[in-house]
Amino acid sequence: MPKPLFILQENGGVVLLNFPHSGTYIPDGIAVQLNDCGKEIADTDWHVPKLYEFAKDQVTWVEATHSRYVIDLNRDPSGVALYQGQAGTDLCPITDFSGNAIYMAGNSPDTKQRKTQYFTAYHQQLAAQIERIKSLHGICIMVDCHSIASQVPRLFDGKLPDLNLGTFSGLSCLPALAKTASEALQNSGFSFVSDGRFKGGWITRNYGQPEKDVHVLQLEISQSCYMDEARPQEYDPAKAKALQQILQQLLQAINAWALTHKEIIR
Numbered sequence: 645m646p647k648p649l650f651i652l653q654e655n656g657g658v659v660l661l662n663f664p665h666s667g668t669y670i671p672d673g674i675a676v677q678l679n680d681c682g683k684e685i686a687d688t689d690w691h692v693p694k695l696y697e698f699a700k701d702q703v704t705w706v707e708a709t710h711s712r713y714v715i716d717l718n719r720d721p722s723g724v725a726l727y728q729g730q731a732g733t734d735l736c737p738i739t740d741f742s743g744n745a746i747y748m749a750g751n752s753p754d755t756k757q758r759k760t761q762y763f764t765a766y767h768q769q770l771a772a773q774i775e776r777i778k779s780l781h782g783i784c785i786m787v788d789c790h791s792i793a794s795q796v797p798r799l800f801d802g803k804l805p806d807l808n809l810g811t812f813s814g815l816s817c818l819p820a821l822a823k824t825a826s827e828a829l830q831n832s833g834f835s836f837v838s839d840g841r842f843k844g845g846w847i848t849r850n851y852g853q854p855e856k857d858v859h860v861l862q863l864e865i866s867q868s869c870y871m872d873e874a875r876p877q878e879y880d881p882a883k884a885k886a887l888q889q890i891l892q893q894l895l896q897a898i899n900a901w902a903l904t905h906k907e908i909i910r
Contacts, residue, residue: 663708
């Protein structure tokens with residue numbers, strides 16, 4: 645049987661956690677086309693669901709199982725680049741973040757087929773969960789959960805801040821929610837930036853509709869905060885503990901804001 649595209653756990657609260665880049669599964673028919681570089685799946689958002697596992701019984705949880713090398717669920721399906729004039733990757737990546745080819749010579753992804761088979765089904769489920777939560781509460785808040793290596797010269801200069809909040813420059817959520825999230829993160833002991841290099845991917849931009857009370861925040865975490873970047877398979881619980889405390893504070897602040905906001909809109 646085909647592997648399910650996502651892990652889903654529904655909850656009655658207002659918060660949805662989405663993990664579009666944490667999957668590592670690659671179907672055999674695609675795996676045989678990848679070169680050694682591609683098989684390393686180096687651009688995975690390693691261990692991000694584990695960082696948030698404390699919240700799994702408190703939120704609706706949507707977690708991709710397939711690698712972003714199969715389909716990038718956070719790219720515009722029309723093929724439009726997220727950051728014009730800057731290096732990036734495609735809906736079906738053909739290079740890694742460093743610009744190295746990931747396919748063997750003579751092979752390339754069937755983008756149309758993969759979009760139909762993988763992208764559409766995932767986003768139908770994500771949209772359905774947003775609507776379900778909104779039907780219960782009149783509001784849905786999604787946190788799009790990501791991580792990335794702290795240094796990727798092709799994508800950004802120097803070392804990335806530890807915590808990178810994205811609100812699509814204030815368009816994907818109400819300013820008061822962005823302020824609440826920023827305050828929960830900026831005095832955490834970790835370096836922090838809001839709407840810096842990562843302002844939010846296609847998911848943040850597409851689903852964030854604050855005028856309809858659907859609010860989306862993207863949080864990009866530097867992998868140096870919770871693992872040895874030279875050994876990406878190894879999660880470091882000791883390093884991750886302080887980070888998890890901050891993530892708990894963030895979700896508590898978001899829930900508290902939602903309660904106040906719901907009272908206002910009644």
